[in-house]
Amino acid sequence: MTADRTEQSASEAPMEWLSASLAGPLADPATDAGHPHPPERVGFFTDTSVCIGCKACEVACKEWNLVPPTRDEAPDLLGTSFDNTGELSANSWRHVAFVEQRVPAGTGGRPAEAVDLGMPQPPPAERDRAPEAAPGADGGAAEGVRWLMSSDVCKHCTHAACLDVCPTGALFRTEYGTVVVQEDICNGCGYCIPACPYGVIGKREDDGRAFKCTLCYDRLGSGLEPACATACPTDSIQFGPLEELRERANARLERLHEAGTAEARLYGADPGDGVGGAGAFFLLLDEPEVYGLPPDPVVTTRDLPDIWRHAALAAGVAAAAVAAAFLGRR
Incomplete structure (x- = not known):
């Protein structure tokens, strides 16, 4: 500012x-x-x-x-x-x-490649010991799961x-x-x-x-x-x-x-x-x-001015119609 x-x-x-x-x-x-x-x-x-x-x-x-x-x-x-x-x-x-x-597994039966989102990662030795994805019904890698x-x-x-x-x-x-x-x-x-x-x-x-x-x-x-x-x-x-x-x-x-x-x-x-x-x-x-x-x-209130304008117009038309009918009877 x-x-x-x-x-x-x-x-x-x-x-x-x-x-x-x-x-x-x-x-x-x-x-x-x-x-x-x-x-x-x-x-x-x-x-x-x-x-x-x-x-x-x-x-x-x-x-x-x-x-x-x-x-x-x-x-x-x-x-x-x-x-x-x-x-x-x-x-x-x-x-x-x-x-x-x-998350579907990657093509060729391999899990989809992980994307670095900037979160802290475990040391390489611990990552190497991570369990592999279980095989799917077709013999390829099973689906993965991600939390959002x-x-x-x-x-x-x-x-x-x-x-x-x-x-x-x-x-x-x-x-x-x-x-x-x-x-x-x-x-x-x-x-x-x-x-x-x-x-x-x-x-x-x-x-x-x-x-x-x-x-x-x-x-x-x-x-x-x-x-x-x-x-x-x-x-x-x-x-x-x-x-x-x-x-x-x-x-x-x-x-x-x-x-x-x-x-x-x-x-x-x-x-x-x-x-x-x-x-x-x-x-x-x-x-x-x-x-x-x-x-x-x-x-949700974006159209309120138009709504009130149309309501006023409708009220004006109705009032004019009533006045015309009253004057016509006279």
């Missing part, structure tokens, strides 16, 4: 920053929300290629934010994987997904539909560009829940109010990183200025492509996408649907 932009008041800011637009690219959502001197926008970059599924982020999030247990005091595994959270909810602001995939793990979180969208539909102002845009729920103002109407294209927000049944990730707003004000990023042992969850994170993510993606991981892709990093770019974006090793993410999310 340049010095002149930091010192620029809200009244002097360019109109595109104060447009309160519901869709499309938006240079600075914090200024658009009325913060006159916002700091750099911050967010998360989650590199799923180095996630080990340890759940340290889930635990740190719950401990710092005093988030209640997800289900019972001792939740059971879901039966489909090592996942015992299942999804993001009012009581799960971080969710580590475990996706088990069958990813820590999901609220996307803190540039255009946040949850914020647009909130009638009480409980949801607000912070000076860091993030979206936070003020629980003491939330009336439990639940409008924000269907408005979110990612299914992030939920209500606590015993409470009635909506809750989600705040990107540790209280820690940011004290110069601290969010608890989940601090606890991540592999730096899979990276926190910092959003533009810097995007540059880092593009460099990481390029390295993976050069290493042969052609299926690697960024998700939510494009400011031109359906939510104007996410404040929390991901590097994925497969299609978004594999991780339970919508392939092409769009802010």
Whole structure:
């Protein structure tokens, strides 16, 4: 952020920053929300290629934010994987997904060549002692298995539909560009829940109010990183200025492509996408649907201006028809 932009008041800011637009690219959502001197926008970059599924982020999030247990005091595994959270909810602001995939063996009966994802490797002597793949039914090498793990979180969208539909102002845009729920103002109407294209927000049944990730707003004000990023042992969850994170993510993606991981892709990093770019974006090793993410999310309030215009037009036509009928009778 340049010095002149930091010192620029809200009244002097360019109109595109104060447009309160519901869709499309938006240079600075914090200024658009009325913060006159916002700091750099911050967010998360989650590199799923180095996630080990340890759940340290889930635990740190719950401990710092005093988030209640997800289900019972001792939740059971879901039966489909090592996942015992299942999804993001009012009581799960971080969710580590475990996706088990069958990987076909390489051509010629040989296992597919391993790709270096940048993770620490065992010493050569230990690698040499690794068991070989069991033979398949056709006499060739059997299929392999790979785990795709990813820590999901609220996307803190540039255009946040949850914020647009909130009638009480409980949801607000912070000076860091993030979206936070003020629980003491939330009336439990639940409008924000269907408005979110990612299914992030939920209500606590015993409470009635909506809750989600705040990107540790209280820690940011004290110069601290969010608890989940601090606890991540592999730096899979990276926190910092959003533009810097995007540059880092593009460099990481390029390295993976050069290493042969052609299926690697960024998700939510494009400011031109359906939510104007996410404040929390991901590097994925497969299609978004594999991780339970919508392939092409769009802010659900994007068409509200057109809807209201058409409604007003319809109301005007109906009023004119009633007036014409009344005058015709006279």
